[in-house]
Amino acid sequence: MNQRNTKQKNPLNEFGPGTEAYVRGKVSFCRIASHIAGEELEKNNQWLQNRRASAINNPYTRLLITDPQIVVGRAGAKTAFETHLEKRFFRRKKDKVLCFEAVNKNSTKLPEVGHRQLSPKTGETVKEMVLPADLAQGVDVMLKIRIFKTKNHANHGMSLDTVIIMEQDIRYEADVASSLAQRGMVWEPMPVGATARQPHTAAAMAV
16 A cells, blocks of 8 residues: 655645735734734733644734735736635634734734825825834725745745735724824824835745
């Protein structure tokens, strides 16, 4: 009898580094303005272990969206990677809502953030920004997911490279903008040049 290879293959290896896809949905949980680290990381790992899930040892970022939809390119047909990504959508146990989760486990970088701008002159553009706080629940966002080759392993991984805020008025979890607006002030994010950004070289999302 021939022995079967029971070792599970990494499905992401089918896609070349640099392959990307976009997913749009509503924020359910957001931690991309800073890493989950320190005491918070320890508490989160305890929570994971209590639910028999694997602990995450390194500081990481996480974004969970509901009602996810693949945003296809101009060709109009889904690519193989987009189809694969769609299969990662799941139903949340407590309310059966369709969800998609992006977790960058091994990156010291935060995902890039952009804000969609609509102008009669320039049309539709995306302006890079720095988040002063994490996004509130319900904010309409579009995520750029990219395939990359890990440095120390032959397997490929997935990275949450960019989060694009699709709403005109940005709502934050800490409600910074809203509280200032009630006092006649407008929150203005840091200029792009205030924070140097480097290419994402070591981000990893759970397979």
